[in-house]
Amino acid sequence: MARKTGSHSETTGPLVRQAALRLFAQGGYAAVSMRQIASEVGLQAGALYLYTPDKQTLLFDMMHEHLEELLTAWDAVEKPTTPVEQLQTFTQFHIRFHLERLDAVFIANMELRNLSPENFAVIEKLRKAYEDELQSILAAGHAGGAFRVPDLKLATLAIIAMLTGVNTWYREGGRLSRDRVERIYWNMVRRSVGA
Amino acid sequence: MARKTGSHSETTGPLVRQAALRLFAQGGYAAVSMRQIASEVGLQAGALYLYTPDKQTLLFDMMHEHLEELLTAWDAVEKPTTPVEQLQTFTQFHIRFHLERLDAVFIANMELRNLSPENFAVIEKLRKAYEDELQSILAAGHAGGAFRVPDLKLATLAIIAMLTGVNTWYREGGRLSRDRVERIYWNMVRRSVGA
DNA sequence: TCAATATCTGAACATACGTTCAGTTCAAGG
C-alpha cells in the first residue's frame, strides 16, 4: 500500500479512509472495529496505525475532507445574478453533490456526537459556513423583494433539511431520474420562499 | 423499583427505558453500555435483566412505543374537511409532537441500523403508515386541484424531512416561540405544494 | 412472626475493543 499522497494536511491514508467511510456509513462509528476496517483493506489491525494516529482521526478526517470539498465545489460554481437564479443553482448543486456522496453525507449527519469536542468545533464551523451561503442568498432575495421569508435562519435550515432528505430515499436507477428530482425539489423550494 | 406496569406488550420496564432513552440519544446505542444505563437508574448491570431481555429489545421497545404513540396521537386529532386545512393540522401536529420528544425522535431517526432485521421490519412498517397519512392528504388535495404536486411520494418525504428538521435546532426558550415556528413552517409547507 | 416471593448485588464468563511493538517480510538503490 502507498502512504500519504501529498498535499492535504490529513494524517490519514486515502485507501484506509475510503474503507472506513463505507463501514462507518453502514454500521456506525462506534459499532465498527479497527479490525473490520483492516480486514476490508486486507491488513492486520496494527498496520492501520501506519495510516492514521487513531480511530477518532479517521472519523474526523473523512468529515473534514467532505465539508472542505463541499465548500470548494460550491465556490467553484458559477453564480447567476438574481437571487432566484442563485437559489435554483444552490438547490441543484446541493442535491447533485450530496447524491454523489451518500456515505460521506450520512456520516457527516450521524456521527457528529462521536467527534471529540475540539474536532466537533472544527466541523461545526464548516457546516455553518455552508449554511451561510444559502442564508445570504435568501437575505438578498428578501431584501430585493423576490422572496418572502419571515425568518432567515429558520428558512435556511428548513430548506437544507428538506434537500438533504433526498439522500434517505433516492437510489440510482429508481423510479425518478436525478434531473427530475432536482426539478421537483426546485419547484418546492422556490414556492416555499414565495418566489 | 416497580416492574411491568401492565397493559403494553413491551417487555421492558418504563424507568429503565426512560433512562436508556436519554443515554442513547446522547451517546448512541452502540456507545452506551448496560452498566451506564444501570448506574443512571441506580442499579447494578445485572438487575437490568429483570426489566429487559437484552439491550436490543431496549432499543426496539423505545422506537416501537414512540411510533405507536405517534400514530395513536394523530388518530385522535380532529381532522378538518378540506385538504388545505388538513395539511395545516398535520404540520402543526407533527412539529408539536416531535418537539415534545426530542430524544425519542433522535433515536428513531439515527438508530435504525442498529435494529435487528426483524425489529427493523416492524419499525419500518409503522414509519410507512405515518408517511401514508400525509401522502393521502396530499393526494386528496392534488385530486381536488388545491395542491400542485408533481410527485406524491417525493413531496411527502420532502415535507416530512423539512418538518422533522426542526428538531435539530429548536430549543425551548430560544429565539422563536413554538407557535411562531409552527406558523412559519406552515407557510413554507403550504407554499411548497402550491396552495 | 414467618415463609414466600420479588428485587437486587457482585462476581464471573467469554469475547471484543483500541492501541503498541518487537520482529519479520519485502522492494529498491548502490
Add this chain to the structure above:
DNA sequence: CCTTGAACTGAACGTATGTTCAGATATTGA
C-alpha cells in the same frame, strides 16, 4: 549482493463489553 528503510504481521496489553447466576436483601401476605 547487500544494506537500508518502509510495510506489515502476530501477539500481547489493559480495559470494556453483554449476559448469567448463586446468593444476599428487602417486601409482602397470611
